[in-house]
Amino acid sequence: MTVLNSAAPAHVSPLKVTPASPLFLREDEIRRGIELLYFGYTAMIRGADAILEAQGLGRAHHRALYFVARRPGLSVGELIGLLGITKQSLGRVLNDLSGRALVEQKVGTSDRRQRLLFLTPSGAALEARLFTELERSMARAYGEAGQQAVTGFWAVLMGLVPPDGRAQVEALQGQG
Amino acid sequence: MTVLNSAAPAHVSPLKVTPASPLFLREDEIRRGIELLYFGYTAMIRGADAILEAQGLGRAHHRALYFVARRPGLSVGELIGLLGITKQSLGRVLNDLSGRALVEQKVGTSDRRQRLLFLTPSGAALEARLFTELERSMARAYGEAGQQAVTGFWAVLMGLVPPDGRAQVEALQGQG
DNA sequence: GCAGATAAGTCAACATGACTGTCCTTAATT
DNA sequence: AATTAAGGACAGTCATGTTGACTTATCTGC
Numbered sequence: 197m198t199v200l201n202s203a204a205p206a207h208v209s210p211l212k213v214t215p216a217s218p219l220f221l222r223e224d225e226i227r228r229g230i231e232l233l234y235f236g237y238t239a240m241i242r243g244a245d246a247i248l249e250a251q252g253l254g255r256a257h258h259r260a261l262y263f264v265a266r267r268p269g270l271s272v273g274e275l276i277g278l279l280g281i282t283k284q285s286l287g288r289v290l291n292d293l294s295g296r297a298l299v300e301q302k303v304g305t306s307d308r309r310q311r312l313l314f315l316t317p318s319g320a321a322l323e324a325r326l327f328t329e330l331e332r333s334m335a336r337a338y339g340e341a342g343q344q345a346v347t348g349f350w351a352v353l354m355g356l357v358p359p360d361g362r363a364q365v366e367a368l369q370g371q372g
Numbered sequence: 373m374t375v376l377n378s379a380a381p382a383h384v385s386p387l388k389v390t391p392a393s394p395l396f397l398r399e400d401e402i403r404r405g406i407e408l409l410y411f412g413y414t415a416m417i418r419g420a421d422a423i424l425e426a427q428g429l430g431r432a433h434h435r436a437l438y439f440v441a442r443r444p445g446l447s448v449g450e451l452i453g454l455l456g457i458t459k460q461s462l463g464r465v466l467n468d469l470s471g472r473a474l475v476e477q478k479v480g481t482s483d484r485r486q487r488l489l490f491l492t493p494s495g496a497a498l499e500a501r502l503f504t505e506l507e508r509s510m511a512r513a514y515g516e517a518g519q520q521a522v523t524g525f526w527a528v529l530m531g532l533v534p535p536d537g538r539a540q541v542e543a544l545q546g547q548g
Numbered sequence: 549g550c551a552g553a554t555a556a557g558t559c560a561a562c563a564t565g566a567c568t569g570t571c572c573t574t575a576a577t578t
Numbered sequence: 579a580a581t582t583a584a585g586g587a588c589a590g591t592c593a594t595g596t597t598g599a600c601t602t603a604t605c606t607g608c
Binding site for chain 3: 589601
């Protein structure tokens with residue numbers, strides 16, 4: 197039961213996918229989703245590893261850089277919330293990043309206890325290089341699968357996020 | 373631009389998703405995919421952590437158990453290939469699992485150098501409990517998003533896997 | 549039959565990135 | 579003025595990955 201995806205752009209060879217059956221909650225189809233999510237996620241993040249290693253940084257640094265790039269001026273506490281790690285764990289990462297002058301911290305305006313995080317120019321340059329790697333994988337996958345598939349991809353992933361976490365994800369994407 | 377997904381089953385409240393725009397390769401839509409993949413993946417695997425912790429096991433043990441359950445009788449080398457880790461890393465995990473009598477190893481039939489991996493009854497019981505947790509997340513997400521979205525979800529994820537790795541993923545799902 | 553390749557196991561040392569717990573400073577809230 | 583909250587720092591631990599080196603058993607090609 198393999199078909200061609202008619203929504204794929206004409207300039208790329210369309211990706212053959214087995215469509216979900218009407219019984220798409222069967223164990224086999226659940227396992228297919230689990231496995232594709234695992235392999236797809238690891239394939240995407242692996243793309244940036246070489247750049248990170250050349251800088252002496254790890255994936256934890258990448259995640260922090262990513263979110264600071266996405267939401268310049270977010271507070272340490274907000275970043276802890278997004279990453280789901282402890283203050284102590286993030287502390288080491290942030291110390292590495294400020295020691296290398298990739299991230300800087302400014303005192304909060306409305307609440308002076310907060311430290312707001314920003315990328316330095318060199319931090320922004322590194323994040324851009326890392327993003328380009330992720331983008332390459334993601335753009336290829338989007339292109340092969342087609343616009344309609346992308347909507348489905350988002351819908352299932354958003355469904356995986358527990359309802360009380362969805363607002364946080366949407367907020368990240370709200371104003372660009 | 374938020375619409376209801378008409379493919380969602382009638383018995384659940386349909387998940388609102390922002391559909392991909394015709395310009396679905398813009399940076400914002402790429403970032404949306406990166407973020408949803410990150411949050412969706414971590415949300416799914418987090419579900420099993422409590423069970424694992426109660427057994428004194430970690431996520432590495434879970435991954436090994438999962439693939440042995442999925443492909444009983446696979447060799448150590450095949451499992452190393454699926455997990456993308458070294459023999460030494462897997463060795464420790466496998467020692468833990470056989471020490472707890474969750475996995476057993478049998479000498480290969482066609483090649484007696486190989487050790488083929490199987491779950492014991494208690495290993496199968498544990499894997500089933502862990503799977504139920506993942507399934508709960510995934511089935512909810514499938515149900516909210518609808519059958520058509522699931523096909524798109526699979527297509528994009530398969531597109532993320534580099535072409536030379538796709539056969540391995542398909543093989544895992546080939547004969548059930 | 550033998551040489552070399554392959555599958556697997558093991559030991560050691562080390563890196564990364566989490567965790568807990570505790571203590572401290574500073575600033576906001578009440 | 580007292581309490582709470584945001585953040586930083588130090589210490590110790592754990593889980594999970596890495597290299598590298600060595601061993602054993604078995605298979606394969608000549």
